[in-house]
Amino acid sequence: MASIRVMHGIGDxxxxxxxxxxxxxxxMRAVVRDGVKVGNTVAKDLARESSGKHAKKYPxxxxxxMNAGLGLFGNTISGEYGPVPGDQGSLAGILENGSVNNPPHxxxxxxxxxxxxxxxxxVSRLPSKWFW
Amino acid sequence: MTEKEQATAxxxxxxxxxxxxxxxxxxKVPGSYxxxxxxxxxxxxxxxxxxxxxxxxxxxxxxxxGGRLGVRYVAKSTNDARNMRTLATAALxxxxxxxxxxxxxxxxxxxxxxxxxxxGYQSGADVFTx
Numbered sequence: 575m576a577s578i579r580v581m582h583g584i585g586d587x588x589x590x591x592x593x594x595x596x597x598x599x600x601x602m603r604a605v606v607r608d609g610v611k612v613g614n615t616v617a618k619d620l621a622r623e624s625s626g627k628h629a630k631k632y633p634x635x636x637x638x639x640m641n642a643g644l645g646l647f648g649n650t651i652s653g654e655y656g657p658v659p660g661d662q663g664s665l666a667g668i669l670e671n672g673s674v675n676n677p678p679h680x681x682x683x684x685x686x687x688x689x690x691x692x693x694x695x696x697v698s699r700l701p702s703k704w705f706w
Numbered sequence: 707m708t709e710k711e712q713a714t715a716x717x718x719x720x721x722x723x724x725x726x727x728x729x730x731x732x733x734k735v736p737g738s739y740x741x742x743x744x745x746x747x748x749x750x751x752x753x754x755x756x757x758x759x760x761x762x763x764x765x766x767x768x769x770x771x772g773g774r775l776g777v778r779y780v781a782k783s784t785n786d787a788r789n790m791r792t793l794a795t796a797a798l799x800x801x802x803x804x805x806x807x808x809x810x811x812x813x814x815x816x817x818x819x820x821x822x823x824x825x826g827y828q829s830g831a832d833v834f835t836x
Binding site: 671672673674675677678680683684687688690691 | 738760824827
């Protein structure tokens, strides 16, 4: 029978924590970046499907960006996805939530429904990756 | 509760809260979408769709029938639109509607849009999940 034996001392744990301190922020940033990218892909696909012939170029305006700042308390990592203003990206105001004449498309809201839970899972999985 | 029953319950609740203004689905507004009549000076637009809800168990399939409700307030004056927002929010937010087919709600606030000029009207919207 095969067996695995792991020996760990308090010194090793201290080393691990030191290493985690250095890689944590980068890893968290990577998870946010991935989440934003996947969310954007989903939203863009939904937009392509619902934009119709008048807003054909609307899906092209979907982009992602990571925010450079770390927030008021220096511990917030954030990114954004969605249509940027300009060209047909400016249609976001009437497509997402509709207008007097047009029913809403909810491309962003639907993508957030999908990506929100798996993003939360990815974030909660990080600590176990660090201690592996 | 079927989507039709949900829509009926929501429209009823809005109509009794907003009277004399009427809540319509997008295709039912008089004077637009090829309907007879002229567009009312103030009315509310409603849309309902099902939304994806994460399953909470790691094993097994759990199907949650959550939905999203959009309410758009349309009026000739900003004040009327604001008043309708107040009345509609009071009738829906965090409330459970009971109808013949069952219950729908509670409606939880998700997002909102300011009231801005829109094709000769002033309009803004609230989005609820349920």
